[in-house]
Amino acid sequence: MIDRRTFTKAAGLGAAATAVALGAPPNAPAASAAGPRRPGRRPAPVIPAIDPGTHTAFTGLRRIxxxxxxxxxxxxxxxxxPVVxxxxxxxxxxxxxxxxAPLLADAGYRVIVPYxxxxxxxxxxxxxxxxNAQQSAVAVDVIALMDALDIRQAVLAGFDWGSRTAGVIAALWPERVRxxxxxxxxxxxxVAAQKDPLPPKAEHTWWYQYYFxxxxxxxxxxxxxxxxxxxxLVWEEASPTWNFDDATFERxxxxxxxxxxxxxxxHNYRWRLGLADGERRYDRYERRLATRPAITVPTITLDPALDPFLPATDGTAYRKYFTGPYEHRVLPGTGHDAPQEAPTAFAQAVVDADHL
Structure with a gap:
């Protein structure tokens, strides 16, 4: 099973962003490894380009x-x-x-962004x-939120913990993922693979995991x-070219x-390293995840070209885990916080995935 640590090891620390088109403008995605599309799907709408930081606040804050x-x-x-x-x-x-969120809302989507x-x-x-912050617990949280909001099915999009959570839901409950x-x-x-050490440079990148x-x-x-x-400090290291201001971080x-x-x-980072227990109520989900279940729903994977945790690749190292309609894209000039650094490309990937 590949996660951010084991994939780094498999792909090689110095791998180039092989899917990036020469001369592509900053934050323009480069596509590769396209899979079959569902018959009868209409072309996706084109998301208008905006500068990162155009919006600074949400207007519809709620609790449930x-x-x-x-x-x-x-x-x-x-x-x-349709829900994202x-x-x-x-x-x-x-x-x-x-x-x-406003880009997707303008394209006709109902957008839910939970803490x-x-x-x-x-x-x-x-x-x-x-x-507890083991992977299946956080995934169950999202399913519970969808149930509370009476959302039968949604496009799921995320990065970091959010990417893992979305993938877990797609693997365990594909009927809930559009x-x-x-x-x-x-x-x-x-968790078992986490016991294997990485090359020193990769271990250095994950310093806070061991600190915790x-x-x-x-x-x-x-x-x-x-x-x-x-x-x-993690923001600065994870997004080396993103010149965010103090106000952006403080929000x-x-x-x-x-x-x-x-x-x-x-708990999240200790659990990943096998240093903290999960809860028995989630054991059945973790056993299923340990079998490396394929993800069958339409998917577009994104690799930020400047993410220090993983080299941007053509996606072949994890391609076998996605068996439905599929594309892979690299986001040039983008660090770890892909949606905030490249909002137009991220939003476009969402609507394109929905139209695969």
Whole structure:
């Protein structure tokens, strides 16, 4: 099973962005590895180009009880339009989609952007609930949110934790997924494979994962100033050419003041390394994920060309996991936070995936 760590090892640390077209304008996607399209599908609408940072806030902020959570989320677009659920990662929040959401709303989609557990206004309903962030727990959160909002099926799009979560849902509950846009491909975590060391350069890139494995790292996350500065450092390293300003970071940093943020984040990274247990209620899902289930729904995978965690590739290393209609694209000039750095290309991938 390939996740962000094992895929780095499989693809090679110095792999070039082989799918990037020469002379392509910044943030213009390059497509490759196209698969079969569904018969009778109409051409996708063209998303108008905007500059990143055109929008700075959501207008439709809401809350709803769903599963074990009171979920805070943003909503945009027509109430009865086809649904897109956009899923953020760490250390990010819903503002990663602050430009993507209005683009999709203008294209006729109902866009739902939830704060994941431990972020922003999303809170646990009970103090007794384990502050667990294993992959299937976060996926169940999203299914519960869709149920609470009476959404039978949605396009799922995400990066980082959000990409993994979307992929898990597509693998376990394909009937709930209209189409899929995961940044960095097939990210389902293989806890057993995480025990194998990576080359030193790759291990260095993941420094915070190992920091969180220590009590010193936990204490840093529990301290507001240390948490703030640590998350900003990760932004700077993960998006080396994105010249975000202080206001952009601070809008997202507010989401890290959630009272469960430190516990959720630390558990996520410790669980991935096999250093923290999951909950038995999710064991059946994790057993299914351990079989490397194929994803059958229409999918466009995206590789940001400047993401330090994974080399941008032609997608062949994880192509076998996607058995439905499929395309792969590389986003030139883009770091880890793909939707916020390249909102037009990201939104276009969403509507194109929906029309595969």
């Amino acid at each position: 009880r769903a599963g074990v959570l009171d979920v805070g989320y943003a909503e945009a677009g027509p109430e009865h339009g 659920v956009c899923l953020h990662g760490w250390p990010y929040d819903i503002h990663s989609f602050v430009d993507v 994941l557990r431990g972020h922003g206004t999303t809170t646990f309903l009970s103090p007794a609930t384990v502050r 189409a899929l846009v995961p940044v960095s491909g097939y990210l389902v975590t293989d 494995a220590t009590e010193r790292g936990r204490a840093a996350m529990e301290n507001r100033r240390n948490r703030h500065d640590l998350c900003r 997202t940093a507010a989401a890290f003041d959630n009272p469960d943020h430190a516990a959720v984040v630390v």
